[in-house]
Amino acid sequence: GGTNTDTEGAASAPAASSSEIRIDGSSTVAPLSAAAGELFKAENADVNVSVGTSGTGGGFKKFCAGETDISNASRAIKDEEAAECAAAGIEFTEIIVANDALTIVVNKENDWATCLTVEELNKMWAPEAEGTITSWSQIRAGFPDVPLDLYGAGTDSGTFDYFTKAINGEEGASRTDYNPTEDDNVTVQGVEGAQGALGYFGLSYYEENMDKLKAVEVDGGAGCVAPSIETAQAGTYAPLSRPLFIYVSKTAAARPEVLAFAEYFVANDEAITTKALFVPLSPEQVTAAEAAVAGLK
């Protein structure tokens, strides 16, 4: 679109010598930043972008220690984390860069679970379920007696915080006898491997693996809704659709390449989200993001 002028302006800005933009944080958001980095680098060859995957919490830790320029987050920054940044003198700007729908996935051979209610999910994932809810037959009468094999986000990821809050009502409250992983892709393999398996992760990962997995519709009280770009943008895929963030350090944004990258990210959001298989921003979100970037200058 009309982004070229922006990027050209930005491209001339960075110093002639090669420079590095350090990004770390949520592994969910990482592909987004990586895609942005790839596209950005195509036009700014001398800028290096590295994207770590320490998880949202881990990312903020590094971010607030000044180790990174931009932090990827799959949830908004927490008060304690913000306080830590403030204590370290790191000012930042939050930018929503994409939408995601946490998709519940089951094994292809699972022909009984097509739609699950939030209550059923809670029954599965609540701390009380630990060691007691072990079979699908305990979830809903009529489900077969197939052992329940759960895969989910690692405890340091924003996804975990988000999911536990949405399903179990409190961040961090969850049964522990599931396969937690920082790497959502492990879940793909896990769920693919066992008939009674269930997991959750971002919509993009599901779309990548539609041939291996099956998505489950979620009933948040207003009927069964399938996860998709439309339902995510429209907010009807509740309560599991969420925005994804990047946090840009104001100190770092003083460096022209960081600022240019942030501008590029927002200006090319549609291309980036498409490349990374995420749900693009709605027009209102774009306006908000542009304003946030403008505030960095």
Add this chain to the structure above:
Amino acid sequence: MSDSSRSISTSDFSLRSSSPRIGERIIRGTLFSASAFSVLITIGIVWSLLVPAIEFFRQVPIMDFLTGTRWAPRFKPASYGVVPLLIGTLWTTGIALLVAVPFGLGSAMYLSEYASDKTRRRLKPVVELLAGIPTVVYGFFAIEFVTRVVLKDWMGLTVGTFSVLSAGLVMGVMIIPTVASLSEDALSAVPLAMRQGSFALGANKMQTTLRVVFPAAFSGIAAAVVLGISRAVGETMIVALAAGNKPNISSNPLEGAQTMTGFIANAALGDSRVGSLEYDTLFAVGLLLFTMTLIINFISIRLVRRYREAY
């Protein structure tokens, strides 16, 4: 005998050193520092594990840590019982030994007692190649081939993506060379005279191998196995990839489980906040792992020393 006054002496003859040889001393000093540096490394390891671990044990009683059966450091409510991780480690290590000990020992006996010199020189390096393969590649292989093809397709087992069986099997192959190579050394160290003694009594090769050479090399072989155990306990990438991340007290090797190393690797990817209790768990587990391998290794050194002293 002659009188000493008649001995030859020359006035300008001296046995003092012709130069002070300061360079020599500097070199010796440098070399010593290099080897003393290794002690610093150990101190460093202990220090880097102990400091955060002590912090951890201030909040979690050490007995709760060692005997607790629920490992959930990042959940609400959190609990810090390391037993599930120990059991995971026990599973993978045990399965690995079931593979490595018979096959490693069999290979060692063949190489040392049956193979010609030439054959041994060719085959031993090939076996040792197994030790040179990156453990990431092993892990990849465990998931892609052992679990999917061997366990699921060929054997028809109902096994998930992650299982201690698959990780253990592959890890067993990884430590075959450790067991084989060191056992072979121990077997070859048995003096030829002992074999000759046996043959001269009319024993055949199998009798000689099993009744004379094997018992004579026993402590060396035990050391090889013990070292294999310590490799298995400390191996990270195979279990991180193939055993899964679920702390699990299970009696079913087809299930996945998290090992101590697996936890450390996984937790490191997550990178909790420095100073938090969760962060310190990493070091508590690390310290436990270090202590375990230290003990195992001491046993192995003892055993090796015994067979070295025997001949």
Add this chain to the structure above:
Amino acid sequence: MSVATNWSIEGKNHEKNFKSIIFLGVLWLSLFVAFLFLIILLVTTAMNGWGRYDMRLFTSYNNTTPADAGARAAILGSLFVVSVTALMAIPVGIAAAVYLEEFADRSKWYNKVIELNIQNLAAVPAILYGMLTLGILTILGLKNKNVVIGGSLALALLILPVVILTTREALRAVPQEIRDGSLALGATEVQTVTKQTLPAAIPGIATGTILAVSRAIGEAAPLLLLGALVFITYDPNGLLAGFTTMPIQIFSWTSAAQEEFKQVAAATSMLLLAILLSMNGVAIFIRNKFAKRW
């Protein structure tokens, strides 16, 4: 004239009895299983990587689109990190080995401690070296842990005991007569080491260090702790630059969502294996060529 009796020394062959044959068969099988595994591993990995054996692997950086992904940053990262590792570990390792083998008085307690300590370090799990390095870098005040010098340090600490042990082995293989001969001519001990013992042990030392360095190339666990699991699209260009390595890249691709990433992972595995096998090959060649000179 001979004392002929009716006994005989002919008879069933005691080497070819049932038990012996079974026993030999079992031994064969053990060795065969090891080889079989090696071959299957090579073949399946090679097949998994089919279609990705081209220049893209070397020229392209990692990419979110699997088809465009290459291992350039990882390959260069591995080479860079391992070179620095070798530069750190080999001189220190050889120096320590020379001290222990040629100068140390074994009856002194501190030498016994050092010796025991090195044997122990050799068995410390790799991942703990990552934790140690994490601690060292924190003390040094390095904010970013995933830097070349950090990775190299972790790997150097990891292989140092191996270098020391194999170098000692090589020095020990030099016959004592060589040293005696040199010392009896009035050479100092340092001269004897530098002019006789070390040169004579070079093949053994080379073999040992090559194997140690090849271990460093394949190692991932300690680097994982330093955060080397990053998406990087540039060449590592300095000791303080971020990096990733081949094993780490394989690890990350292995667990990636898209099936095509597994192809790249397998192709990179093959490259890594090729590097390691050739290093092992060189080491074995040196060992066989120069072995048994005395």
Add this chain to the structure above:
Amino acid sequence: MTSESQGLSRGMHLGGSTRGEIVQPIMELRNLNVYYGDFHAVRDISLDVGANQITAFIGPSGCGKSTVLRCLNRTNDLVPSARVTGGIDYRGHDLYGPSVDPIEVRRRVGMVFQKPNPFPKSIFDNIAYGPRVTGMKLNKSETEDLVEHALSKAGLWSEVKDKLDQSGFALSGGQQQRLCIARAIATSPDILLMDEPCASLDPIATSLIEDLMLELVNDYTVVIVTHNMQQAARVSDRTAFFSAKIDDAGQRFGHLVEMDQTSKIFTNPSDSRTEDYISGRFG
């Protein structure tokens, strides 16, 4: 150095007796040749080993004494490169015949080595090992009897009877060597080969072993290799003197110079090379 000062007991002092003269061959070597790979180490050896006699092999180092000795119980078969031509007749059987089982041979022709080589087992198990592997089915008390018998024969019983379960390594060098002899006796061999059995022993242990040999020869045939000419003179009935020559191709090889009654070899050898060697002019 005078001949009176030599400690010559059997072959020489009994030179006038019939021992060593009448030969009842239990083994006859006919044109024996041994090759190690391409190296033709020992050439054309023909000699007789007399039953119930002590035969000594002497000669300078490397002349093939051990090589020939090892042929007598086919332990050379265990050296992969070794190859033997010519024949050895053992009680009328060709030792290298195609249907001969070398293991069967070794059960009949025992061997004791230069360095005592007990097994890392108890004294008892050291002795019992041979009977066990050769498939003698003995019960506990039979085994005990056999162990006692063998140790007694080897003159070791009184010294070790209270510590049969101790390791064979715990004995002194001389005791270890007698243990090895006892071990060889326990399988009731026909012939006992000894390759420099006293080389690593002190004089006292040596003389004990020498006495033992003189005892054993009543029941067994003994062949010893020794570097110690005095020993050969003291104990043996007949002595074979080996030496080394260089052939036209420049290869060094061992051959038999002469074999005769020990007394004759030491006082009046037929070959001047023997005399040179014995008198110490070379070697």
Add this chain to the structure above:
Amino acid sequence: MTSESQGLSRGMHLGGSTRGEIVQPIMELRNLNVYYGDFHAVRDISLDVGANQITAFIGPSGCGKSTVLRCLNRTNDLVPSARVTGGIDYRGHDLYGPSVDPIEVRRRVGMVFQKPNPFPKSIFDNIAYGPRVTGMKLNKSETEDLVEHALSKAGLWSEVKDKLDQSGFALSGGQQQRLCIARAIATSPDILLMDEPCASLDPIATSLIEDLMLELVNDYTVVIVTHNMQQAARVSDRTAFFSAKIDDAGQRFGHLVEMDQTSKIFTNPSDSRTEDYISGRFG
């Protein structure tokens, strides 16, 4: 065995000459004791080494011949457990004096070992090594001259002059041993110690080395340890006979039985133990 048959050339046949009688001591051992850790291996040795003579140390194995020899150039210093008491006077200097540099000693007292031990270098570099490490500053042609001189002295020059750049390992055993002697000569030592220099050589090589020793003694002082009594008799001027005893505590230790002109030791020793040993009654 008669004394005529002995190949006695120097000490005995020249027994009537002045050699071996007049002793101009270049080294004097006074109550030398050597300990290995707690083990008091060698006790109270006092003897003189005569300048420009060949002194032979003989005696049964383990009696401390090598141990004493190694004291003469302080190579025992390299055995961590070894400790020496008593004194050695070397040209009027106390060899174990506090200001004495053992390295300096070894430059003056060269040593040749039982097994030829050439360095894994070219023949040329084997010889040039000593001068290089002892800090002689020689230019190329001086080095070449020295190498030629040393090899000539060792009787090896004509055999190797065309292959100086070949490895020292490529030589035969006897040549290697002469190379080692040449190597020792190249640093112009004062005394040459040889510990069983012919033990691993064949008779021909042995006789070459023996001739060489007789040559060398014109310029150097030579001390040899040998197991071969005939050799001691053939080459040495004076012979020290060592033996081993058991002390009250049951420890075996080496001591000097007697030292005298070689001819005397071999024909008319003062001590009966010497006679026993020489005549082969023990050992």
